[in-house]
Amino acid sequence: MLLSIKGLAKSFNELEVLKDIEVEIEKGKVLSIMGPSGSGKTTLLRCLNALEQPDRGIFTFDDGLTLNFEKKISKQDALRLRRKSGMVFQSYNLFPHKTALENVTEGPIIVQKRNKADVQELAESLLEKVGLKDKMNLYPHQLSGGQQQRVGIARALAIEPELMLFDEPTSALDPELIGEVLTVIKDLAKENWTMVIVTHEVQFAEQVSDEVIFMDGGYIVEHGPPDKVLKAPREQRTQQFLQRILNPS
Amino acid sequence: MEPSLKLLKIGLVKMFHLNDMLFAITADQGGWELFKNSLLPMIKGGIKYTIPLTLISFVAGLILALLTAIMRLSKSSIVRTPAIVYVSAIRGTPLLVQLFIVFYGLPSLNITIDPFPSAIIAFSLNVGAYASEIIRASIISISKGQWEAAYTIGMTQNTALRRIILPQATRVSIPPLSNTFISLVKDTSLASLILVTELFRRAQEIAAVTYDFMLIYIEAAILYWIICFLLSIVQQAIEKRLERYTAT
Numbered sequence: 491m492l493l494s495i496k497g498l499a500k501s502f503n504e505l506e507v508l509k510d511i512e513v514e515i516e517k518g519k520v521l522s523i524m525g526p527s528g529s530g531k532t533t534l535l536r537c538l539n540a541l542e543q544p545d546r547g548i549f550t551f552d553d554g555l556t557l558n559f560e561k562k563i564s565k566q567d568a569l570r571l572r573r574k575s576g577m578v579f580q581s582y583n584l585f586p587h588k589t590a591l592e593n594v595t596e597g598p599i600i601v602q603k604r605n606k607a608d609v610q611e612l613a614e615s616l617l618e619k620v621g622l623k624d625k626m627n628l629y630p631h632q633l634s635g636g637q638q639q640r641v642g643i644a645r646a647l648a649i650e651p652e653l654m655l656f657d658e659p660t661s662a663l664d665p666e667l668i669g670e671v672l673t674v675i676k677d678l679a680k681e682n683w684t685m686v687i688v689t690h691e692v693q694f695a696e697q698v699s700d701e702v703i704f705m706d707g708g709y710i711v712e713h714g715p716p717d718k719v720l721k722a723p724r725e726q727r728t729q730q731f732l733q734r735i736l737n738p739s
Numbered sequence: 740m741e742p743s744l745k746l747l748k749i750g751l752v753k754m755f756h757l758n759d760m761l762f763a764i765t766a767d768q769g770g771w772e773l774f775k776n777s778l779l780p781m782i783k784g785g786i787k788y789t790i791p792l793t794l795i796s797f798v799a800g801l802i803l804a805l806l807t808a809i810m811r812l813s814k815s816s817i818v819r820t821p822a823i824v825y826v827s828a829i830r831g832t833p834l835l836v837q838l839f840i841v842f843y844g845l846p847s848l849n850i851t852i853d854p855f856p857s858a859i860i861a862f863s864l865n866v867g868a869y870a871s872e873i874i875r876a877s878i879i880s881i882s883k884g885q886w887e888a889a890y891t892i893g894m895t896q897n898t899a900l901r902r903i904i905l906p907q908a909t910r911v912s913i914p915p916l917s918n919t920f921i922s923l924v925k926d927t928s929l930a931s932l933i934l935v936t937e938l939f940r941r942a943q944e945i946a947a948v949t950y951d952f953m954l955i956y957i958e959a960a961i962l963y964w965i966i967c968f969l970l971s972i973v974q975q976a977i978e979k980r981l982e983r984y985t986a987t
Contacts, residue, residue, distance in 0.1 A: 541887055565895075573893045583888035587906045597892030600902055629983070649892050 491552060492517040492652060492684050493538075498547030498559075500533055507533045508544070509708040515653065517552070518682040522695040522716070525705035526731055531688045534705070535657050538686065539577050540568040575653040576646030580661050582638040584630040590617060590641045591626040597649040609648075616644040620674050636667030640674055647678075654678065656687040672698075692736060696720050704728045773951055774958055781941045781962055788855065788937035790966070792927045796859050797920055800866025807871035808878060809900075822871070829868035835929050837861045842933040858930040866923055873915045877908035910981045917974040921967050928963070938962060 491514050498511040507530045515521055523531040536542040538549075544559040549571070557563055557571060584593050594613040598604045617623045620640035622633075630638050639659055646654060656675065660668040672694050678685065679698050689695055695702055695716060702719040704712040704727075712725045723729045810822035829837070842857040852860065881904050889899035931940035942959035946952045 539891055541890065569893070569895065572890060575891075577888075577891035579884060579888065581884055583882075583884035585885065585888065585903055585907075587910070596902070597894075600898065601893040645888075645892065 491515070493552070494550045495538075496548045496550075498534070498537060498544050500530075500537060500542060500544050507708055508537070511547070511710060513703065513710070515684060515686060516700070517684050519700040520679050520683075520685045520687065520698050522699040522702045523686065523688045523705060524690070524692075524695060524702060524720075524731070525711075529705040530708045531703075531705045532657055535655050535686060535688050538571075538653070539575050539655055540571045541577075543568075573649070574651060575655050576649055576651035578639070578642050578646050578654070578656045578659050580658040582630070582635070582642045582662070584638055584641055584645070586630050589627050589629055590622060590633065590644075593630070593641055594644045594648045597645065602649065613644070613648055616647050617641070619647075619677070620644050621670070634667060635663045636670045639663065639671045643671075643674055643678075652684060654683050654685045656685065656689070658688050658690065660689070660691060690735060692720060692732065704731070706731070770951075770954055773949060774954060777942070777945050777955055777958055780945065781938050781959060784936055784941035785938040785962060785966070788930070788935055789924070789927050789939075792855070792858055792862065792930060792935070792937060793920070793924050796862035796866055796927075797923055799859070799863035800870055800923075801916075803863060803867030804870035804874050807867060808874040811871065811875050812878060826868045826871055829865055834861070834865050834926055835932065837865060838929055838933055854930070854934045857933055858927070858935050862923060862927065862930075865926075866919060869919050870916060873912050873919065874908065877912035878904060880911050881907050913974065913978055913981065917971070920974075921970055924966055924970065925963055 493515040495511060495513045495515075498508055498513075499506070500508040511530075511534060513521070513534075523534060525531045533542055537544045537547075540563075543562065547559045549555075549557040549559075551574065555570060555574075557567055563571075584590075585596065588596060591610075591613055594616055595606075595609050598609040598612065599606055614623060614626065617626050620643055622637055622640055622644070625633060625637060630641070633641065643659075659675065660671050663671065668691070672691065675685070675687070675694075676698050687695070687698070699716045702712075702714065702716045703710050704719055704723070704725070706727050712719050712723060712728045718724075719728065720732065723732060807822045807825060810818050811826070813819050838858065838861040841852065841861045842854065845852060845857075878900075885903055885907065886899055889903040894902065927937055928939035930937050931943060934940075936944075939959055942955050946955040949955065
């Protein structure tokens with residue numbers, strides 16, 4: 491077990507977004523989180539990366555790092571948590587003043603202070619992995635949405651995280667560009683990256699996930715392997731949701 | 740012109756301790772000749788005082804502005820409040836009054852500062868307040884996602900600010916900061932009132948001797964205009980360079 495989460499709760503002002511969440515993330519496995527908007531799935535993902543500070547809950551990592559959010563965690567602990575994972579954003583959030591290559595090398599060189607030549611080599615191989623080696627000297631605005639998102643994935647991989655987090659990585663993309671991003675994520679799954687993916691792509695979740703969580707109203711409503719949760723859901727809310735997104739009209 | 744009047748003007752020139760250059764200027768010179776002869780003293784005033792005063796005050800002001808902007812963005816009110824008071828006080832009082840407080844006011848507290856450094860202090864404080872608002876607004880204008888992306892690759896707040904946010908905020912702040920800079924060039928003429936012999940004080944000195952106010956002040960205006968025009972060309976060049984990474 492890479493990470494076990496117990497009793498995770500988070501409110502924004504009066505609104506309880508996460509209520510007593512329990513999740514276990516297994517090493518080398520892909521966990522997908524699905525659910526209607528406002529169900530808390532993105533907040534859950536952001537808690538994993540300390541972009542949101544949980545109100546309560548305990549994170550236990552396999553290396554012994556334990557964080558209890560009952561009290562506000564220190565900056566060092568937030569940083570330690572953050573450095574365990576790489577994040578891919580819905581809106582890419584590439585650094586517009588840096589080339590694709592510089593976006594990828596920024597973390598390893600500036601934050602991790604790794605050797606520049608090694609990082610350069612690593613970054614080029616990562617950009618090759620996402621199919622963008624020939625575009626490495628272009629700035630984000632010169633790339634399509636799908637290409638930007640693939641750079642975003644390479645940037646997250648470059649810090650060599652234990653855990654990759656994806657926040658609706660294809661939701662901002664034109665339909666014809668979704669495939670190229672999903673293909674990259676599927677390749678990562680084959681390489682046994684541990685990943686947590688918030689997505690609306692049912693078919694993709696089915697193919698890539700080892701486990702699926704369905705969330706609604708701040709709770710985990712259903713939890714299990716994709717062929718159970720997505721093919722034969724027990725809960726009515728899951729059934730309704732899947733029906734709505736599979737047959738939108 | 741009557742000889743006695745001419746003598747009086749020569750006396751005036753001596754009284755004002757004008758330097759050698761100005762002795763080339765006499766009251767009986769005609770328009771073009773006077774224009775030509777005044778040019779050199781004014782340009783010298785510009786090069787010796789106006790431009791250094793502008794550049795030094797602007798750089799010092801920018802450093803102060805960055806510090807103030809960061810203080811104003813702090814979560815702690817103890818850090819924020821001094822910055823807010825400073826900006827409010829400077830923006831709420833005339834620059835001329837600030838200059839007079841530094842140069843004429845401080846000596847009564849036994850702090851006597853020469854004209855030129857007095858001007859630098861007053862102008863830097865002034866630029867610092869105005870530019871801090873520009874820098875603060877440009878930092879705020881950078882999307883939250885940029886901070887988050889920086890955090891997720893492991894950056895601390897300081898590193899994120901320095902490596903990711905400020906370079907982008909700089910691009911946003913160049914046009915308004917150029918405005919501040921060009922205003923500053925013109926505002927330095929106020930230093931003439933605390934005895935800095937910059938461009939405009941030279942003009943006043945010449946005008947006081949020749950009584951040719953229109954000609955001399957128009958000449959000063961043209962010189963300021965030329966400086967500002969050249970600066971706006973530099974501004975465009977900088978903007979163009981920074982545009983290389985932004986979509987058009």
